[in-house]
């Protein structure tokens with residue numbers, strides 16, 4: 655018996671790994687029933703379910719709250735929870751305390767944190783403390799103010815080389831897997847080939863060891879930005895508006911509730 659994160663790490667080189675975000679009990683149930691390999695409680699929850707325009711306002715308490723709901727919806731699926739803005743930036747001690755909360759209170763199997771070579775000391779400390787860490791480089795949304803928007807990263811050769819080296823150092827520091835976001839397909843391929851841990855891409859092309867998408871994006875239930883890498887597999891927002899409209903019409907036309915949805919229905923329409 656070994657941990658889910660270590661089992662995930664070993665699956666590099668096989669069938670591509672599938673990760674999807676979840677933010678609450680129903681999205682977790684959907685992910686697990688669909689048979690994904692890992693679920694991520696992403697700090698993207700700030701945008702998808704809390705209505706913020708970035709991930710910056712998301713707090714540790716937010717992450718714990720949503721992780722607990724997702725945990726209740728999962729049985730055997732690896733649960734990774736994002737460290738939110740600054741949760742791993744203040745000190746080693748704060749980093750350990752925050753990651754510890756995600757495991758102890760949130761029920762996470764592993765944490766994910768944004769950053770390259772500048773966070774390898776924290777990756778090593780967490781790993782030594784028994785906390786599996788997934789890295790995240792490239793388009794790192796917590797640095798949106800510095801990046802000047804959600805822009806593709808690593809297009810210049812020097813920037814690409816730096817990201818590749820960041821990946822190498824994160825693996826060396828102990829990451830069991832690495833998310834690479836928003837880079838040209840060739841760089842996603844190069845990083846995946848260079849590392850021995852699974853590289854999970856989002857907007858990083860077809861040659862990564864796995865893919866991750868925000869569940870609201872793939873369900874067609876997002877209201878925020880629409881990155882090029884998103885493919886919609888359903889149209890939930892449209893379907894939901896249609897359903898609520900129909901309900902409203904039926905109430906206004908006294909078609910709902912009908913006898914099937916009433917206790918001890920009266921026999922005639924004359925009661926009204």
Ligand SMILES: Nc1nc(=O)c2c([nH]1)NC[C@@H]1CN(c3ccc(C(=O)N[C@@H](CCC(=O)O)C(=O)O)cc3)CN21
Nearest residue numbers: 698701702795804805806868871876879880881882883
């Ligand atoms: N719903 C949702 N899906 C996500 O994938 C996601 C979030 N929210 N929130 C956090 C970050 C933000 N993400 C984003 C947001 C926008 C773009 C975007 O519009 N990118 C441009 C690239 C422009 C360029 O060429 O540099 C695009 O057109 O795809 C990318 C990633 C990814 N993450």
Ligand SMILES: CC(C)C(=O)C(=O)O
Nearest residue numbers: 675696697698833866
């Ligand atoms: C998109 C993934 C990688 C993420 O970090 C998030 O959902 O917050």
Ligand SMILES: [Mg+2]
Nearest residue numbers: 696697698736
């Ligand atoms: Mg995130």
